Amino acid sequence: MSDLAALTLAEAAHGLRRRELAAEDLLQACRRRIERWQPRINAFVDQEPRNSPRVGPLGGIPLAHKDMFYRAGRVSNCGSKIRKGWLAAETSAALERLDLAGALDIGTLNMSEFAYGPTGHNEHWGDCRNPWNPDYITGGSSSGSGAAVAARLVFGALGSDTGGSVRLPAAACGVTGLKTTWGRVSRHGAMPLSHSLDTIGPLARSAADCALLLGAIAGHDRRDPISSPEPVELAVDRPIGSLKIALSSAWIEGNADREIAAAVLAASRIFKNRVEVEPPDFDLLSAHCLVVMQAEASAQHAQWMRERQADYSSAVRVRLEAGFAIPAAQYLEVLRLRSAWLERFCATTLAGVDLYLLPAIAVPLPTRGETGPHGGPAMPKLLAGVTRLTRWVNYLGVPALVLPCGFDSRGLPIAMQLVGRPFAEGTLLAAGHAYQLETDWHRRLPAE
Amino acid sequence: MLAVQDVPLAAGRAERLALGVNALAVADPLRAALAFEVDATTYLLALSTNQ
Secondary structure (H helix, E strand, C coil), rough: HHHHHCCCHHHHHHHHHHCCCCCCHHHHHHHHHHHHHHHCCCCCCEECCCCCCCCCCCCCCEEEEEEEEECCEEECCCCCCCCCCCCCCCCCCCHHHHHHHCCEEEEEECCCHHHHCCCCCCCCCCCCCCCCCCCCCCCCHHHHHHHHHHCCCCCCCEEEECCCCCCCHHHHHCEEEEECCCCCEEECCCCCCCCCCCEEEEEEECCCHHHHHHHHHHHHCCCCEEEEEECCCCCCCCCCCCCEEEEEHHHHHCCHHHHHHHHHHHHHHCCEEEEEECCCHHHHHHHHHHHHHHHHHHHCCCHHHHHHHHHCCHHHHHHHHHHHHHHHHHHHCCCCCCCCEEEEHHHHCCCCCEEEEECCCCCCCCEEEHHHCCCCCCHHHHHHHHHCCCCCCCHHHCEEEEEEEEECCCEEEEEEEEHHHHHCHHHHHHHHHHHHHCCCCCHCCCCC | CCCCCCCCCCCHHHHHHHHHHHCCCCCCCCCCCCCCCCCCCCCCCHHHCCC
């Protein structure tokens, strides 16, 4: 492979600033890899450049984003048939900010239909396939973002995370993914799924890369009323000697796959100050997350569900049907309980510590066949296993970072997840960076 | 319930749908202590006070 495409975003940006690299060479390195990899993994939907080069901290860095971030006058298909060819009237806040930072936008990336699926299947645009083994799922819904970054087709990508959609593809594809605090990044001009849960975050090759991307996109935006003015701490190389990590080793050993448990517990030992705690009630909080997600997604899609139901895939249609059956009182009570659960998480799980560590996905990654349209009766259980450890984070609204921390005996990535207090992205990224200084899992590449 | 909302449902789907929705109605240990005055917007305050 080209040496340039093997660089991290931080290394490439540094090289460009010092004029040791040329932006055109970076772009060509990515283009060559796209040509080789796209037929195998179907990560891109469209490879047409979507902006013009300009000067900035990310000047000349090739990125591409999930096909749900609107750009004025350009198509956002949202992974769907219903929005196929739809032209956006305005540009999303996140893309505006990346444009201001000078990043190149070299195309749109595959995704689950309307970001409503955890695997990366897509019957309208073709399944996205895992670069480590195309028989296996990429994770979703930011499937193309995970696959494109893993195959080094781009230096980073935006995804959205409503129930795990940044973290699942990051974990399954062996890249670093940041689920931001609810409100950290403006959602203006990004396709909505569930307004109480939707967040936008980067997938990239390292925690330091995610920090650079977060620095560009975070901050208050008057067009998204819940966007926060909280400052972002981006110094990833600050000392973490005093950092305390909570984890639930017995729960991990008893509930995660053996190889996954071993890799995650080994990764935890990089952090010297560890505290054993009782795990949060993942399943209860996940159920609450699903109540909110299903009710809000179905309300968002109500008119199309009345008029164009046949244009949804069966998997998405079934999920949307469920939201119409959730009682309003149940939905609102779950939202009323949300602050109490956030307070409990911070006061118990995170009492006296900075972060909580657990696997990103606790079960062996399933194949595309096992979880696709013909997956059979075992499929609901497989999907529940894949999403078990991500949705609870969205219900609490807190940030989480997923980092590769090993490979299983099939050669597929294993990932850990660090979860922090609201707006603790800086602490998460510093911890992730410290881990990646000691390990090289994030530098491994899938074989061509 | 879906018919009232003008959302068509294929034959045989209602029963499976009910199973899934019922599975989400879980007992919550914090429910009993939830103050009467709390509404969904208090969550925004909780985000800023729990940093």
